[in-house]
Amino acid sequence: MNDRDFRTHAPGYWPEATPAEWNDWRWQMRHRITTLAQAEQHLRLTPAEREGLLLTAHKLAFAVTPHYFNLIEPDNPNCPIRRQVIPLPGEAVVTPGEMADPCGEDGHMPVPGLVHRYPDRVLLLVTDRCASYCRYCTRSRVVSGVGEQELETDFEAAFQYLEEHTEVRDVLLSGGDALLISDDKLRRILARLRAIPHIEFLRIGTRIPIFLPQRITPELCAMLREFHPLWMSVHVNHPRELTTEVRDALGRLADAGIPLGNQSVLLAGVNDDADTMRALIHKLLRSRVRPYYLYQCDLIHGSAHLRTSVAKGLEIIEALRGHTTGYAVPQYVIDAPGGGGKVPVSPGYVVYHDKEKVVLRNYEGRIFEYPEKPGDTSAVVRPGAILEY
Secondary structure, rough: OOOOOOOOOOOOOOOOOHHHOEEEEEHHHHHOHHHHHHHHOOOOHHHHHHHHHOOOOOOOOOOHHHHHHHOOOOOOOHHHHHHHOOOOHHHHHOOOOEEEOOOOOHHHHOOOEEHHHHHHOEEEEOOOOOOOOOOOOOOOOOOOOOOOOOOOHHHHHHHHHHHHHHOOOOEEEEEEOOHHHHHHHHHHHHHHOOOOOOOEEEEEOOOOHHHHHHHHHHHHHHHHOOOOOOOEEEEOOOOHHOOHHHHHHHHHHHHOOOOEEEEEOOOOOOOOOOOHHHHHHHHHOOOOEEEEEEOOOEEEOOHHHHHHHHHHHHHHHHHEOOEOHHOOOOEEEEEEEEOEEEEEEEEOOOOEOOEEEEEEOOOOOOOOEEOOOOOOOOOOOOOOOOOOO
């Protein structure tokens, strides 16, 4: 593989760490940056950042692994890595439309910790802890131990519910981060799910390969291999997050036969321009990860300073579609507020549609006509539609 653009930042702010220590994920967890005083040792914090760090005991904890902390530019308050993990006082400001539970998960939870929002698939929340905490976290109400709610997953009730609901064919493990629990505990959960005959495949949603690539050990990969078909969605927002360590961790997962997709969140000052997004998706493909979703930032409390307009997201998708390989272009989605589920949003490529023809605009702005099938009684898509369900 071409190593262009991939680099290591180790040991960075931890010159005393031996290679064995640095590559031990438990050492990484023990040495996380978790306080204002620790952050100030290495970063030139702004007054707003200091204020934001003082608020973290009441909303969402502050924690960053050494691996990820090394990516932060110490003198640049606009660093795209910094904006994702260093809190700002805007987190305490609730603007109109924001919600504690923007995806409506609590209202679709038949048993504690199990979300059944779509007909044939469920979300199982296995832990409330992460290796590092994203400041735009859609589950900040339950994640990190300082939010307004506690996650109390009833695993036995969840397994019983799944055994009784034969329409469920797909289980997504998340949290928190499912890969933060021990190999043995994760194996027990996966084995119990795999024993349910109508569950066809399993998925894990995780940011661990990016925050804590040392956790992706050969032993973990060998264990996960036992439970195929098993898929994994990772979460990379900026090309600098794809270090050599992250690339190698993703490679170990791919070598274990796990298909990898990426879910990015569109964030102001992080990835809200076409050049950054193009660099990210190309680097993901070189890391054997398929760009899957680009999420409009959820309307979580205190997220206004990190959200962009939907128009910006459409602009970025239009700059990608047709200008790079289709494998690289993620689907732009809005998780409809209050529990409506993911709604794909696309630029207006359908200019006009009636019973005789579809008028299309391609990526270059050229217009084409495609004849409609005679006698088709399907509903007609009207001009200007940009939502594809």
